[in-house]
Amino acid sequence: MTEPAIHVTSEIGPLKTVILKRPQAEIENITPDTMEQLLFDDIPYLPIAQAEHDDFAQVLRDHGTKVLYMNELAAQALTDPQIKAAFLRQMLQESGFNKGIVYEQLYDYLLNLSEQAMVDKLIAGVRKKELNMEKLTLRDLAEDRANPFLINPMPNSYFTRDPAAAIGDGLSINHMTFAARQRESLFMQYIIQYNPRFKGQNVPVWRDRNHQSHIEGGDELVLSDHVLAIGLSQRTTASAIEDIAGNLFKNSAYDTVLAISIPHNHAMMHLDTVFTMINYDQFTVHPAILNDNAQLDIYILTPGVNGTINISYRNDLKNVLKEVLHQSSIDLLPTGGGDAVVAPREQWNDGSNTLAIAPGEVVTYDRNYVSNELLRQHGIIVHEVRSSELSRGRGGPRCMSMPIVRDDL
Template identity: 55%
Template sequence: MTAPIHIYSEIGHLKTVMLKRPGRELENLTPDYLERLLFDDIPFLPAVQNEHDQFADTLKKQGVEVLYLEKLAAEALGDTSVREQFVSELLSESKADINGAYHRLKEYLLSFEAESMVEHVMSGVRKNEIELGLRSHLHELMEDHYPFYLDPMPNLYFTRDPAAAIGSGLTINKMKEPARRRESLFMRYIIEHHPRFKEHDIPVWLDRDFKFNIEGGDELVLNDETVAIGVSERSTAQAIERLVRNLFKRQDRIRRVLAVEIPKTRAFMHLDTVFTMVDRDQFTIHPAIQGPEGDMRIFILERGKTEEDVQITEEHNLLEVLKKTLGLSDVNLIFCGGGDEIASAREQWNDGSNTLAIAPGVVVTYDRNYISNACLREQGIKVIEIPSGELSRGRGGPRCMSMPLYRDDVK
């Protein structure tokens, strides 16, 4: 590979992907803080790790190179000065000085080597980890009942959202919820300091310091000219427009972006929770995102006559938009849960539409969504199921749990 990032489709043969193995951060979930940390339940760590390992092994058996976020981050932070800079930035974003713990936390984290430090940052730092005898201020001794100096990051195993590859570059995202906002800092340090990436001058189409939110689960690369982005609970129209303008200015291959509005609810969190591409002309979709006549609000953003001009056209029929923009004579929409009102709602909640394509017509799905999986198979899609008893408790499926870095082009 001459470049470390190359994503010009959703379905090209997957060559390299980044995962995050669930770790001790999940054991720092408690019922009192689930809502704050964006979880509905507490996964059983040994079981969720076993299921995630089976997911990784499934990809490896298909010839996919699996990289791990935690390992890349530790390797990127091997230099002491880089590690110190990272910790300073992380603690500032974590507002760690509100309780007067900034300097103590910094000293504590920098006492570890890179790998252990990354593990502590990801899993969170409990107040009882720092010895009581070291506390020298009244406000530290009279602490509140909140157990963390540094919150855990239990959502990290959903690597799709903090950063996403488009073409030869990345969006490094400002995430909507404070509980996840620090996550994208890891990817910035990886592309700037990891030996695999730092010499390639990887373009960042939209950086995490932009004031409006966007998340990777809303970003789908449909082909080498067309990207679809969900206007969702987590991604704003302002961020999408800025991304479009940057793409049009800095590269020539991607020519249009489809901004697809979906209901702004937790159940429909991102576009990829209700719509994913499974083959050249086939998509899985949750029927509830369409109106009675299949109508939706879809905005096609294309290059204008000048570099600064973006032409915007509003459309309402997803099927027709896909046929027109992808140059297809027909498109097959495969309904999650077979379109049944109850089955589709149940299986969409368990990410029945959140498929990870590893080749044209070959997808990885959760085993629990047996009706959706049967519908995919009936349409000629090869479905590789992975166990999902614990993984699904985090409200994300195989696409959510993976950040593709390199795919072969679709011939």
């Protein structure tokens, strides 16, 4: 039986195929001066980060998951010279170059690389010294002298969860919040259109990247074959949630979207950094998103008449989950056991960012040992992966993976 191009109807169905991105030269192209702009708090040590990522990929393979790599899929999508050229023109435009000497040099330099080398170079970044300095103008040389790059690196690209998210048999290709990451979803646009695995499959795009309002995959959680949870967060706006909900209600079996409001800050940038589904009736949750009465703001979106959307308000997370998932009880497992010191420390290191590979079976970072032990006490099978360097990017196993095929429950 041929595997579908995209099929994800839950967060916990056995994981069959996933897209990863192994950290490469882009990680070593972060500097102390550019860390904040590139959304990093530290600079990972690349050889260890790669070894840890390889370990992560192998754990997935060992449990029956096919691993695909985003940069390889992108290169395979660009074998037609005209498509390669069109992609490069758009990437240069989104990198700030439309015409002129620098544009021409960048275009000629990159187009003459192989498809794989071009993709990897765009992700790694292009330094000024790689071009012919004699042909650069005074403005080119003098502008932003502190930055050695003409095309900035994309070090966040190993977090493949965010640029696009599979929902049912389709996906969202996301307009992301910060300039440092917005170019990343262009790769997925071309992969879906032109990679042989996806080309001609008529994969629905529930929301494309051509918007002003933003949404990111870390905020999109597929709870069932008809219920989606989306974080109302630093990285995802209310208008984007309404937009994707309307498209899903009109064109798919999805009839319920939970917009879950979380604090808008760097530590809790996405819903999946504070809340993930790990079993039919079990979830991780960071206590800091709940008030003193264990409540938070939840807006339930359902289809109205004539394409409108009905919105109701609730604040009891357990009861909402019981209702929409038809469960008699819900087990919320607090990050770090809810301890006032351990919980924020392990959440900072993505203790809540679990990746389910089957119901009740997850991949986590080894450094979050308190949270991991609590999961085991509640009957969850936990596969730990090394995390000393990968965690410096502020993303865990769920952030580093884009599931595209899961078995139905």
